[in-house]
Amino acid sequence: MSEACKISVERRGDVALLHTDGYINNQGGEEIAKQAYAQLDTGARALVLNLEKTRIVNSIGISILIEVLEKVMDRKGLLAFCHLTPTIDKTFRIMGLAQYAQIFSTQDDALRAVAAKG
């Protein structure tokens, strides 16, 4: 019955693309953070999180994403999200995350945007 979030990572040069699949709660958030920090520590400049297969992100999960955002900002990097459901998009905007991380409709748009800022 577990809704544990699965994360897969693709590296494209200095951009790390993380795909999530499932509920992002504390465990899902921690797993994203672990993978994201590993990518930053191995030279990733930008992180793109594709949430196409996630329909719920709770506030604990978002609080962990904010910690990831802080770490990315500390390193002068970029964090972008794509394929958010309208509810997740709305929640990110409610919490102000959209002010600091970019949100795109598609993965291609996100990748193009972070590449342009390289």
Place this chain on the structure above:
Amino acid sequence: MSQRNSTTPGLAAAGVREISLTIPVAPEMEIVATAQVAALGEYMGMGRDRIDEVKLALVEACINAFEHSGTTDERLHLTFRVGREAEGKEWLEVEVLDQGKGFDHSHVEVPSLEKNFGGGRKRGWGLHIIQSLMDTVAITSGEWGTRILMRKYK
């Protein structure tokens, strides 16, 4: 000439249909509860995005209660209702009741991301999210516990 009726069959004005569910305070039980929201939302023909908003509000109410209520019976008592106002507006309502220690919700600070930066506490968004996603939210709390009653119109 036939006329399409978009109201939910069997839902009389001011009539209410209700489902009750008790969940244990345990990881991911909040996701189990969201299945009821999805089923009732689909029954009344609510759009998927609005159903998702109710599901997230329920998740936030449950995890708040799991973490902070100090509930004595280690359970949350949930009630899901669909109804229609006299003028025809249909609604989906979720009640989350815990038998914990209660809290003064008027003293809950509205969080801000700027305050969260720099190693500060990044939690405390639950009530703000619930209030932003739902059309009406009523919170009553006392030594008997806390009741959050939240409603979303179709």
